[in-house]
Amino acid sequence: MNQDKSDTAICDLLDAELRGRIRGYLPRYPTSRAVVLPALHLVHERLGYVPPQAVVEIAELLELSPAQVQDTLSFYGFFKQDQPLGRYRVWVCRSMACAAREGEELLEYLCQKLDLQPGETTADGRVSLEFAECLGACDHAPAILVNDTLHKQMTKEKIDELLSSWE
Amino acid sequence: MPYEPVLLANIYKKDSHTLAVYEAGGGYRSLRRVLKGTSPADLVRMIRESGLRGRGGAGFPTGLKWSFLPKDHPGPIYFCVNADESEPGTIVNRVQMEADPHQVLEGIILSCYATRASTAYIYMRWEYAQCLKRMQAAIDESYAAGYLGQNILGSGYSLDVYIHRGAAAYVCGEETGLIESIEGKRAWPRIKPPFPAVEGLFRKPTVVNNIETVSCVKHIVDRGVAWFKSIGRPPEPGNPADPGSFGPKLFGLSGHVNRPGCYEAPLGIPLRQLVEECGGGVWKGRKAKAAIPGGLSTGVLTEAEFDTCLDFAEPMHAGCLGLGTGCVTVFDETYSMVDLLYNACRFFAHESCGQCTPCREGTRWALQMISRIKAGQGRLKDLELLAEIGNSIGALPGTTICGLADGAGWLIKTVLRKFPEELEQYIKRTNAQGYSRCEPAVAMTANNHG
Numbered sequence: 033m034n035q036d037k038s039d040t041a042i043c044d045l046l047d048a049e050l051r052g053r054i055r056g057y058l059p060r061y062p063t064s065r066a067v068v069l070p071a072l073h074l075v076h077e078r079l080g081y082v083p084p085q086a087v088v089e090i091a092e093l094l095e096l097s098p099a100q101v102q103d104t105l106s107f108y109g110f111f112k113q114d115q116p117l118g119r120y121r122v123w124v125c126r127s128m129a130c131a132a133r134e135g136e137e138l139l140e141y142l143c144q145k146l147d148l149q150p151g152e153t154t155a156d157g158r159v160s161l162e163f164a165e166c167l168g169a170c171d172h173a174p175a176i177l178v179n180d181t182l183h184k185q186m187t188k189e190k191i192d193e194l195l196s197s198w199e
Numbered sequence: 200m201p202y203e204p205v206l207l208a209n210i211y212k213k214d215s216h217t218l219a220v221y222e223a224g225g226g227y228r229s230l231r232r233v234l235k236g237t238s239p240a241d242l243v244r245m246i247r248e249s250g251l252r253g254r255g256g257a258g259f260p261t262g263l264k265w266s267f268l269p270k271d272h273p274g275p276i277y278f279c280v281n282a283d284e285s286e287p288g289t290i291v292n293r294v295q296m297e298a299d300p301h302q303v304l305e306g307i308i309l310s311c312y313a314t315r316a317s318t319a320y321i322y323m324r325w326e327y328a329q330c331l332k333r334m335q336a337a338i339d340e341s342y343a344a345g346y347l348g349q350n351i352l353g354s355g356y357s358l359d360v361y362i363h364r365g366a367a368a369y370v371c372g373e374e375t376g377l378i379e380s381i382e383g384k385r386a387w388p389r390i391k392p393p394f395p396a397v398e399g400l401f402r403k404p405t406v407v408n409n410i411e412t413v414s415c416v417k418h419i420v421d422r423g424v425a426w427f428k429s430i431g432r433p434p435e436p437g438n439p440a441d442p443g444s445f446g447p448k449l450f451g452l453s454g455h456v457n458r459p460g461c462y463e464a465p466l467g468i469p470l471r472q473l474v475e476e477c478g479g480g481v482w483k484g485r486k487a488k489a490a491i492p493g494g495l496s497t498g499v500l501t502e503a504e505f506d507t508c509l510d511f512a513e514p515m516h517a518g519c520l521g522l523g524t525g526c527v528t529v530f531d532e533t534y535s536m537v538d539l540l541y542n543a544c545r546f547f548a549h550e551s552c553g554q555c556t557p558c559r560e561g562t563r564w565a566l567q568m569i570s571r572i573k574a575g576q577g578r579l580k581d582l583e584l585l586a587e588i589g590n591s592i593g594a595l596p597g598t599t600i601c602g603l604a605d606g607a608g609w610l611i612k613t614v615l616r617k618f619p620e621e622l623e624q625y626i627k628r629t630n631a632q633g634y635s636r637c638e639p640a641v642a643m644t645a646n647n648h649g
């Protein structure tokens with residue numbers, strides 16, 4: 033990373049408000065390292081991803097090495113690092129109970145409809161498609177999570193409706 | 200069913216998640232009473248006597264776990280509440296947190312008081328957004344009402360409760376993976392000993408308990424040890440390893456049943472009765488072929504084994520790893536065991552944390568082999584190789600750090616053992632030319648999104 037560029041980037045990526053929210057987690061834990069996951073979540077929510085520069089800034093804020101933050105980040109499939117997510121992040125469950133009720137067919141259907149592979153985002157930045165392992169909603173199989181909202185007993189028709197309702 | 204639910208008693212009330220409704224139903228009464236006149240040691244004794252065993256999967260006696268904490272430790276002692284619920288098929292903690300978060304919270308406060316913990320972290324899987332909202336609102340209400348924070352109800356006991364969100368990784372549910380994850384690291388399970396009770400979160404004495412376990416604590420305090428022991432099943436005669444299966448249990452039902460959902464019944468209900476009476480039987484008028492009794496890791500039961508009672512001991516007699524989470528997934532007669540095996544192997548390969556070579560490589564090889572079989576390039580020899588993996592990976596044979604690999608192995612070996620003809624016929628049918636070959640077959644055609 034270019035040294036003199038990163039100084040200006042610091043103010044750009046994590047603003048004062050976001051830094052304040054991250055610092056707000058410090059009293060909850062005896063170590064600053066325990067704030068890494070909450071910080072990654074906050075940054076991910078704000079920026080739609082956690083670019084390398086944000087890793088450096090989180091590390092600086094928590095007085096850690098960027099390598100420690102990066103190490104944690106890279107373990108959890110949840111965080112993206114290369115490009116921002118789409119406005120709608122769609123998780124299609126592919127595990128046992130949903131698969132038994134044709135969840136995998138729904139994933140294929142979405143792949144075709146959006147012309148995406150799981151892990152990719154549409155060019156217009158609207159939708160990111162992901163597969164999920166069991167969402168804990170097996171009683172509502174096949175289940176799909178869109179951002180924070182669980183969609184139950186999904187069908188291709190319901191998926192069509194959802195897609196057309198998104199701007 | 201004539202059984203009167205306790206854990207789910209509140210959930211059908213309007214606004215069941217609010218403090219007002221919870222208190223109107225007698226909520227936090229037990230907490231008030233305990234803080235006035237019961238010592239932590241008495242409470243631990245009570246839970247020991249009740250025979251309560253952990254609901255998170257392993258069935259470890261809760262009071263015994265608590266009694267491993269060092270006496271007279273200067274503190275802090277930490278309490279981790281396991282709300283990761285990522286075991287495929289498992290849904291009950293979600294229902295509890297969404298519909299009755301104060302019941303969970305009262306259980307947490309009582310359990311923390313018993314273990315003299317000063318901070319509790321609820322480790323919640325990221326996907327549970329509604330649970331997060333409800334639990335956080337309940338925590339806020341409880342702080343405002345004086346059930347949490349400094350000097351709770353004037354007792355001198357203080358407790359803080361925080362929610363810590365996961366980030367979509369199954370292994371975070373393993374108790375030491377969970378601890379590492381709260382500490383801000385990759386969720387790599389730790390080698391034990393030291394056990395968390397001695398050196399856990401932030402290297403301090405720590406207890407990890409499941410959401411349903413702490414909810415049971417609340418009801419034991421409410422209704423007493425005799426009540427708890429009147430439900431469920433006594434220790435199996437002639438089985439010194441079984442301390443009994445007491446109390447109510449939440450059972451999930453999913454897969455090919457008419458009424459999937461979360462149900463409460465005494466521990467020990469026969470699987471068939473659960474499927475018929477709660478689940479309304481198998482869907483589409485079909486017959487059942489198989490079921491997973493307590494989450495994918497527990498292995499598979501055949502229809503002929505549906506009379507197995509869902510307590511902590513009987514599923515093992517049918518070759519399963521244990522009761523697991525008590526969440527049952529049913530498969531009808533049309534469902535292919537090749538598909539189930541493929542789905543399971545893909546799950547475990549995706550979720551292995553990679554620390555232990557037998558788990559990392561074993562789950563990967565298993566996935567490659569079952570992918571090949573599924574794609575019509577399987578050889579009969581592959582079944583032997585799969586069985587070898589199933590038998591050799593896991594903490595029980597002693598080759599890995601945590602139980603994730605046991606779950607993978609158990610599923611593989613129970614499917615192979617209980618459905619050999621189906622697997623063999625599939626291979627012979629789809630690979631008529633090459634099924635008997637022994638040399639490594641052609642390149643992979645796995646449809647693995649991972």
Ligand SMILES: Cc1cc2nc3c(=O)[nH]c(=O)nc-3n(C[C@H](O)[C@H](O)[C@H](O)COP(=O)(O)O)c2cc1C
Nearest residue numbers: 253254255281283284285372373374408409412602
């Ligand atoms: C791979 C793996 C995943 C686990 N996931 C969970 C889980 O999601 N929730 C849970 O309560 N226990 C889970 N456990 C069991 C925990 O390690 C631990 O035994 C449990 O939380 C203890 O609580 P209990 O005694 O109240 O059951 C898991 C274990 C393993 C090996």
Ligand code: SF4
Nearest residue numbers: 552554555558599601
């Ligand atoms: S058994 Fe598997 S999941 Fe558990 S620590 Fe070892 S590699 Fe990780």
Ligand code: FES
Nearest residue numbers: 125130167169170
């Ligand atoms: S298997 Fe899909 S939500 Fe559990």
